[in-house]
Each structure stands twice: as C-alpha cells, then as structure tokens.
Amino acid sequence: MKKLYTTILILFVIVISIPFLQMHTEIINLKPLKGAITKTKKPTFHFNNWLNIKYQDSVENYVKDHIGCYSLFIRIRNQISYSIFNEAKARDVVIGINNYLFEKNYIDAYNGDDFIGEDSIKARVKRIVSIDNYLKSKNKTLIICFAAGKGSYYPDYFPDKDKKKATDRTNYKQYVKALSKTNVNLLDLNRWFLQMKDTSKFILFPKYSIHWSYYGEFLVTDSLVRYVEHLRNEDLPNIELKSYEIWDKPKPTDQDIVEGMNLLFRYKEKPFCYPKYIWQNSVGKTKPKTIVVSDSFYWQIFNNQTNTKAFSLGGFWYYNYKIYPDSYKKPTRVYHKNIVEEIENNDIFIIMATEANLKSLGWGFLDNDIFKELDN
Amino acid sequence: MVFSSSLFLFLFLPIFLIIYFIVPKKFKNYTILIASIFFYAWGAPKFIILVLSSLSINFFIVKLLSKTTSYKKSLTVLSILINIGLLIYFKYANFFIENVQTILKSFNIESFSWVNVALPIGISFFTFQSLTYTIDVYRKVHAPLQKLSDYLLYILMFPQLIAGPIVRFNTIADDILDRKKNETSEKRLYGIYRFTIGLAKKILIANVLGEQVDAIYALPNIEINTMLSWVAIIAYSFQIYFDFSGYSDMAIGLGKLMGFNFPENFNNPYASQSITEFWRRWHITLGEWMKDYLYIPLGGNRVNSKNRLYLNLLIVFFLSGLWHGASWNFVIWGLWHGIFLIFDRLFLVKTLSKIGKYPRVIFNYIVVLVGWVFFRIEEFSQSLFYIRTMFICKKTDNEFPTSSQFWVTLIFAALVSFITLSKIGLKTEQIVYYKKLNKYQHIIFFLISILMLALSVSYLSGSGFNPFIYFRF
Numbered sequence: 001m002k003k004l005y006t007t008i009l010i011l012f013v014i015v016i017s018i019p020f021l022q023m024h025t026e027i028i029n030l031k032p033l034k035g036a037i038t039k040t041k042k043p044t045f046h047f048n049n050w051l052n053i054k055y056q057d058s059v060e061n062y063v064k065d066h067i068g069c070y071s072l073f074i075r076i077r078n079q080i081s082y083s084i085f086n087e088a089k090a091r092d093v094v095i096g097i098n099n100y101l102f103e104k105n106y107i108d109a110y111n112g113d114d115f116i117g118e119d120s121i122k123a124r125v126k127r128i129v130s131i132d133n134y135l136k137s138k139n140k141t142l143i144i145c146f147a148a149g150k151g152s153y154y155p156d157y158f159p160d161k162d163k164k165k166a167t168d169r170t171n172y173k174q175y176v177k178a179l180s181k182t183n184v185n186l187l188d189l190n191r192w193f194l195q196m197k198d199t200s201k202f203i204l205f206p207k208y209s210i211h212w213s214y215y216g217e218f219l220v221t222d223s224l225v226r227y228v229e230h231l232r233n234e235d236l237p238n239i240e241l242k243s244y245e246i247w248d249k250p251k252p253t254d255q256d257i258v259e260g261m262n263l264l265f266r267y268k269e270k271p272f273c274y275p276k277y278i279w280q281n282s283v284g285k286t287k288p289k290t291i292v293v294s295d296s297f298y299w300q301i302f303n304n305q306t307n308t309k310a311f312s313l314g315g316f317w318y319y320n321y322k323i324y325p326d327s328y329k330k331p332t333r334v335y336h337k338n339i340v341e342e343i344e345n346n347d348i349f350i351i352m353a354t355e356a357n358l359k360s361l362g363w364g365f366l367d368n369d370i371f372k373e374l375d376n
Numbered sequence: 377m378v379f380s381s382s383l384f385l386f387l388f389l390p391i392f393l394i395i396y397f398i399v400p401k402k403f404k405n406y407t408i409l410i411a412s413i414f415f416y417a418w419g420a421p422k423f424i425i426l427v428l429s430s431l432s433i434n435f436f437i438v439k440l441l442s443k444t445t446s447y448k449k450s451l452t453v454l455s456i457l458i459n460i461g462l463l464i465y466f467k468y469a470n471f472f473i474e475n476v477q478t479i480l481k482s483f484n485i486e487s488f489s490w491v492n493v494a495l496p497i498g499i500s501f502f503t504f505q506s507l508t509y510t511i512d513v514y515r516k517v518h519a520p521l522q523k524l525s526d527y528l529l530y531i532l533m534f535p536q537l538i539a540g541p542i543v544r545f546n547t548i549a550d551d552i553l554d555r556k557k558n559e560t561s562e563k564r565l566y567g568i569y570r571f572t573i574g575l576a577k578k579i580l581i582a583n584v585l586g587e588q589v590d591a592i593y594a595l596p597n598i599e600i601n602t603m604l605s606w607v608a609i610i611a612y613s614f615q616i617y618f619d620f621s622g623y624s625d626m627a628i629g630l631g632k633l634m635g636f637n638f639p640e641n642f643n644n645p646y647a648s649q650s651i652t653e654f655w656r657r658w659h660i661t662l663g664e665w666m667k668d669y670l671y672i673p674l675g676g677n678r679v680n681s682k683n684r685l686y687l688n689l690l691i692v693f694f695l696s697g698l699w700h701g702a703s704w705n706f707v708i709w710g711l712w713h714g715i716f717l718i719f720d721r722l723f724l725v726k727t728l729s730k731i732g733k734y735p736r737v738i739f740n741y742i743v744v745l746v747g748w749v750f751f752r753i754e755e756f757s758q759s760l761f762y763i764r765t766m767f768i769c770k771k772t773d774n775e776f777p778t779s780s781q782f783w784v785t786l787i788f789a790a791l792v793s794f795i796t797l798s799k800i801g802l803k804t805e806q807i808v809y810y811k812k813l814n815k816y817q818h819i820i821f822f823l824i825s826i827l828m829l830a831l832s833v834s835y836l837s838g839s840g841f842n843p844f845i846y847f848r849f
Contacts (some may be wrong), residue, residue: 001561002560002561002562004815004818004819005560005561005562005564005565005818006561008561008565008568008818008819008822009561009564009565009568011822012568012822012825012826013393013394013397014391015826015829016385016386016389016390016829017386017390017394019382019833020386020387020390051421051422053419053421056377056419059383060377060381060382060383063381063382063383063386063387064381064382064383064836064837067382067386067837070837072836073830073833073836073838074833074835074837074838075836076830076831076834077835077838077839078838079836080831080834081781083782084781084784085779085780086780087779087780087781089838161734209566332546346659356532
C-alpha cells in the first residue's frame with residue numbers, strides 16, 4: 001500500500017513538473033494556436049522593478065503565456081466551452097442552430113444592422129460609374145464582384161436571438177439594386193451560390209467555415225476567368241479538372257472558424273470535394289494585367305495561382321493595404337505604389353467583397369485622388 | 377504569487393515539493409521557511425525586512441515573558457502593542473486620515489497632506505497569528521518555541537501566510553517541532569486531493585461567477601432591475617464562498633503535503649439556520665479567534681447585563697468588519713451581522729423555530745445576501761440602491777446574463793452550498809473530504825484530481841480574470 005501511495009505522490013509531482021519541462025524542452029509536439037495571440041515578453045530583472053512588483057507581475061504573466069502545454073490548455077478550455085456550454089471563446093464567433101458557425105458581422109450584414117444608408121450607397125455607385133467610364137475610355141475593365149456571404153447563405157441557422165425579418169435595407173441588396181441600373185460589370189457570386197445551394201452535389205459553404213469551400217473557390221476561379229474572357233473577348237488560360245477526391249473530414253481551410261476557435265477536435269461534415277486540376281499552357285493565350293482589391297475571399301483563388309497563371313502583373317491588394325505575392329518577399333504596401341502608374345500599367349481592376357465588408361467596399365481604392373477628381 | 381497561478385503551480389510548487397521531500401528531516405523546516413520568505417518577498421518585497429524584524433523582536437519579547445514573572449504582563453502588553461500597532465498603522469492609518477480630512481473639510485478647515493501607506497499583504501492574518509503566539513504563551517497554553525526559525529516558520533508558512541486559515545499557535549506548535557506522524561504518503565495524498573478541490577473551486581466556480589458579477593456591478597444604475605440585482609448578489613455570495621473556501625482548501629492541502637493539519641475554515645455556511653450558526657460555519661478560524669481573544673476577554677456571555685452582552689457582540693462584529701478592510705462598508709457589514717446576532721438572542725431564533733428548517737435556511741441566506749451587498753459595494757448609497765432594487769419590483773430592458781456556463785456554474789454552486797441539508801449531501805461530503813480511502817479509491821481520487829487540475833489550469837490559462845478576494849485583507 002505504502003508503495004502505491006508513494007508512487008501516486010511521485011506521479012503528482014511529475015505531472016505538475018511537466019509544463020515547466022515542456023516549456024524548456026518542447027518534448028511533446030503540440031499543435032500551435034491559430035489567430036492573433038499577444039504574449040508577454042521575457043522580463044529583465046531590475047531591483048526597482050522588483051521592489052514595486054512590476055518584475056513579479058511580468059514574470060507571472062510570462063510564465064502564464066509561455067508555460068509548456070499552453071496551447072493544449074487553451075484548447076481544452078475552448079472545447080469545453082463549445083461542446084458543453086455552446087459558447088465560443090474566439091472573438092465575434094456566433095454559434096448558430098445545429099452548430100453552424102458564423103461571425104457576428106455576417107449576421108449583422110444580412111440583418112442590415114451595418115447598413116450605411118441608401119444615400120451613401122448611391123454616392124458610392126455614382127463614383128464607381130465614373131471610374132468605370134474612365135477606365136473604359138482607356139480600354140480597361142472594372143469588375144465589381146460580390147463574394148458569397150455566410151449570412152445570406154444560411155440565415156435559417158442564425159441563433160434565435162439574431163433571427164430578424166428579412167429586409168431590403170442591407171448593403172448587399174442596395175448595392176445590387178443600384179449597380180443593376182448601371183453598365184458597371186457586376187459579378188454577383190452571392191446570388192450564384194444561392195442558386196446552386198439546393199443542387200450542388202458538394203458543400204459550397206461549410207458549416208464550420210466563414211469562407212466558401214475549397215470546391216466553391218474552384219468554381220469561382222473558373223467562373224471568374226471565363227467572365228473576364230467574356231468581358232474582354234480574350235482567350236485566357238483556363239483550369240482543367242483532372243480528378244477529384246471526396247473527403248468526410250475537411251481540410252483546415254474548410255473549417256477556418258473552428259481552426260480559429262482553437263478546439264481539440266475537428267468536425268466531420270460531408271461530402272467535401274477536393275478537385276485536382278491544372279492550368280492550361282499560356283502559349284498563344286492572353287494573361288491580362290490585373291489588380292484584385294479584395295478581402296479574404298480572394299485568398300484561395302489567389303492561392304490557386306490565378307494571378308500568375310491566368311492574370312499577370314498587378315497582384316492581390318489585400319484590403320487595399322498589403323500587396324501579394326510581393327509581400328511574401330518584403331512588406332509591400334499599397335501606399336508604396338504610384339496609383340496613377342498602376343492604373344496605366346494594368347488592364348483589369350477587380351473589386352471583390354463579401355456582404356460583411358460592403359460597408360467599406362474598396363477599402364479606399366475608390367477614393368484615390370485620381371478617382372475623386374472624376375466627380376468634378 | 378497566488379496559488380492559482382501558473383508560476384506557483386508549475387514552478388514554485390514542484391520545485392518546493394521535490395526539495396522538501398528530498399532533504400533530511402532536520403532541514404525540512406528550514407526548507408519551508410526559505411520558501412515562505414521567498415514567497416512573501418515575491419509579493420511584498422518592500423515589507424519583508426520590516427516583517428522579519430518585527431517578528432524577531434516579538435519572538436524575543438515572548439521568550440523573555442515566558443521566563444520572567446515580574447514583567448510578564450508588561451511584556452505581553454508590549455508584544456500586543458507592537459503587533460496591533462503595526463496592523464493599525466499599515467492597515468488603518470489611511471482610513472483614519474481620510475476620515476479626519478473629511479471632518480475637517482466639513483468644518484471648512486484646510487486639510488493636511490498625507491502620503492498613503494501601502495498595505496503589506498496578509499498583515500491581518502499573520503498579525504492575528506502572532507497575537508495568538510503571545511497570548512497562548514502568556515496563558516501558558518503552550519510553551520514558546522525555542523528557535524527563532526521555528527517561530528518565523530509558524531507565522532510565515534506560505535500556505536496560510538496570505539489568506540489563512542488563521543492557525544492558532546497551540547494548534548500546530550507540536551507539529552512544528554515534530555510531525556513525523558503526519559508525514560506519510562497516504563496523508564500527503566489527502567493533501568493533493570484537497571488542494572485540487574480548492575483550485576477547482578476557485579478557478580472553475582468563483583472566477584466564472586466573478587466575471588459576470590463584475591459585469592453586472594459595472595452597469596449604470598438605470599440598467600439594474602430587480603432580477604439582475606438578485607442574480608448579481610446570489611452569484612457574488614457563491615463567488616466569495618468558493619473563492620475563500622477554495623483558498624482555504626488549497627492551504628489545508630498544502631499543509632497536509634508538509635505534514636501540518638491546519639484547522640477547517642468553512643462548514644457549509646449557507647446551510648445555516650441562523651446568523652449565530654452562520655458564524656460558526658463561515659471563516660471559522662476568524663470567528664474562533666474573535667471569540668477566544670476578544671469576546672471572552674470582554675466578558676463573553678458571563679456579563680452582568682444583557683445590554684453589556686449585546687454591546688460586546690457589537691464591538692466584536694464592528695472589529696470583525698474592520699478587520700476585513702479599512703472602509704466603512706466592511707464596518708457596516710460587520711454591524712449588520714452583529715445586529716442579527718443580537719436579534720437571534722432577543723427573539724429571532726425563537727420566532728423562526730416555528731417555521732421549519734428550510735424556511736429558516738432561506739431567511740438566513742437572505743440576511744447574509746443583504747450583508748454581502750454592503751461587503752461588495754464600497755459606497756453606502758450605492759449599497760442602499762441595490763438593496764432597494766432587490767426588494768421593489770423594478771423592470772428594465774436589460775436582459776439576464778446569457779452565458780450558459782454562468783448559469784450552470786451558478787446552479788452547481790448553489791447545489792454544492794446547500795447539499796448538506798440532505799442526508800445524501802452529508803454522505804457525499806463525508807466521502808469527498810473525510811472518508812478514509814482504500815487503494816482503489818485513492819487511484820480514482822488521484823485521477824479525478826489530475827482531471828480537475830487540468831481543467832483548472834486550462835481555464836486559468838485562457839482567462840485574465842483571477843483575483844483572490846481575501847488577499848486584500
């Protein structure tokens with residue numbers, strides 16, 4: 001008996017020693033946390049800081065943030081909150097009916113809670129029309145593209161407290177209404193996704209993701225290139241589907257909210273389609289110089305190599321701030337660029353946003369001085 | 377450094393335990409003492425020298441008084457004055473000056489400047505322990521300790537240094553010298569279980585409730601309605617109970633790991649049927665201290681008149697309130713309890729005896745809840761606002777807290793708090809806390825402890841909310 005008790009006692013001491021040992025050795029390979037995490041820097045000892053307890057506070061915060069198994073601890077807590085209490089610890093994540101996950105701004109956008117007003121939208125559309133006319137006069141093309149939105153796609157799965165009577169006073173509906181009366185090229189992928197919702201064999205909008213699925217992105221990539229071909233009457237390299245795989249367990253990109261929630265487990269949802277494709281050879285084809293100003297809905301399209309295989313030059317202007325792929329090598333910002341030159345050097349300007357981001361469509365791109373002057 | 381911090385759990389504690397278990401018996405007390413001095417210096421570096429020197433002086437005064445017959449009383453008074461003097465200066469000087477300044481201001485007299493005195497953590501607790509040492513030696517309840525290091529160990533022992541339980545000298549005097557009988561692996565296992573129960577009470581219950589309580593009390597008055605004011609104070613009652621009793625459990629558990637048996641500090645206080653009973657179950661070591669070192673010396677129950685008895689009760693509870701903090705809200709809280717203790721003796725116990733056990737418990741709980749309003753809210757007018765809102769039917773658009781975790785925790789806390797009113801509850805409590813376990817039960821208890829530890833640490837890691845309410849006392 002005594003042996004057993006001593007063993008348990010030693011086990012306890014070992015268990016409480018593991019996090020400190022892991023902190024310094026990282027023997028156990030744990031999945032790191034996703035998202036923006038601010039961790040305390042290692043404090044340096046100063047006698048005065050010790051006297052006024054600042055040093056001690058810093059050390060305690062440092063150990064709390066850097067202790068071994070920290071990511072595991074966080075995941076345990078988040079999993080309990082999610083699985084037992086139906087609560088998400090990630091900021092702005094809303095758990096809907098049947099565990100459909102949303103971000104609050106998508107629900108707000110669908111409900112019109114972020115509506116900027118008809119007058120604002122009319123003014124924005126007026127500016128877009130001016131820019132469109134200006135670009136057309138230079139044989140350039142402007143495309144306004146509305147990415148699909150999870151709020152519009154799954155309003156039935158909103159939590160009861162967020163379910164409101166459908167309204168026309170939303171940024172998306174009013175933009176569509178106003179732009180439809182103009183000659184501006186509008187690619188409404190939100191409507192397209194809704195049309196495909198009941199007939200698509202595969203998931204277009206995953207339950208646990210805020211973005212469209214990998215399969216959805218594949219369809220969008222193909223459609224976007226064909227839309228540009230149609231508008232420009234040019235032959236661009238297209239994608240050719242080779243095969244596809246059906247998965248029960250989605251890739252992390254198809255569970256981006258769950259990934260951001262830093263849970264212990266991933267969830268099954270089927271069927272997920274992962275197409276395998278190649279880009280056509282560009283010999284004899286046109287690769288128009290294209291700037292894409294977009295939110296995160298363009299990421300996978302960009303990762304599909306669209307900007308190099310079908311388009312050229314301009315790049316992906318993420319929220320009109322960082323420019324990719326240049327930013328992979330060194331930080332390249334939009335404000336580093338001469339906009340007049342960029343407009344002269346490129347042929348196509350795609351402005352893409354999902355419904356939750358329509359309140360600030362273009363993120364300043366439409367407000368460049370060169371475009372503002374068009375108002376006069 | 378609080379017990380419920382990563383630094384304590386994963387660095388301080390394992391290092392301390394490994395060293396403590398390895399060193400030979402004759403160095404064990406020194407190991408605890410060094411760890412305790414480090415523990416205190418970590419949280420109150422400015423005061424460690426002062427604390428060590430005042431304790432050393434007190435040790436020699438008490439040593440002297442134990443040997444002399446002629447100056448015994450004078451030396452006892454001197455020792456008490458040093459202890460109380462330090463407590464008054466560090467804890468009440470600011471409060472006194474603030475009140476003097478307010479009075480002067482009301483007479484349009486220009487007030488004087490005063491640099492606030494910082495409060496050494498745990499001073500209320502270790503001063504009371506130090507006083508028991510002096511008085512117990514004076515009363516010849518126990519002989520004084522021969523070594524200064526043993527005396528410092530008694531006062532500064534880190535498990536109970538900051539927030540109790542208030543361990544009276546005669547309770548552990550013998551264990552300081554020799555605790556071989558307590559230092560078995562099995563007894564230490566009970567320490568582990570007790571520590572993790574305390575940790576879970578603090579982090580998984582008190583902290584969860586506390587976040588919501590703070591959120592409600594931060595609302596403007598216009599948004600507070602009757603239901604919300606009740607939810608807030610009920611949640612607070614469980615927050616403070618699980619916070620403080622959790623801390624006591626951790627202290628008792630750590631004590632057991634070192635071979636000490638610290639006294640129990642709580643015994644299901646909310647299941648009390650009167651305020652008199654509540655004070656036998658809530659912060660037991662403070663109640664006992666007040667009884668033996670203040671109430672009885674004042675005359676206790678054996679006074680000539682009833683009015684004197686009631687006055688004694690009011691004095692004890694006035695000082696008990698003041699002990700909790702240098703602020704009028706604590707005094708009011710203490711007096712509120714004192715008044716109900718008098719009512720108990722006058723008519724309440726008799727009157728309530730007719731209504732049955734459960735109504736008595738509910739009535740008593742409501743009295744305690746009103747008291748907690750004074751305790752929680754520093755400003756008197758604000759306390760009155762909350763109490764008024766609790767008892768009138770005020771509606772606002774403000775919704776209840778929606779967090780299901782809060783509600784589940786609140787219901788669980790309520791069940792645990794009142795469970796001993798039933799026979800099953802009493803039996804459960806016996807199993808969890810006091811039953812002698814066989815080897816299979818030990819394995820189960822150990823696994824549950826590890827689970828509770830993992831859950832607690834997970835919640836601790838993911839939350840910035842980790843205050844210990846009783847630390848400021």
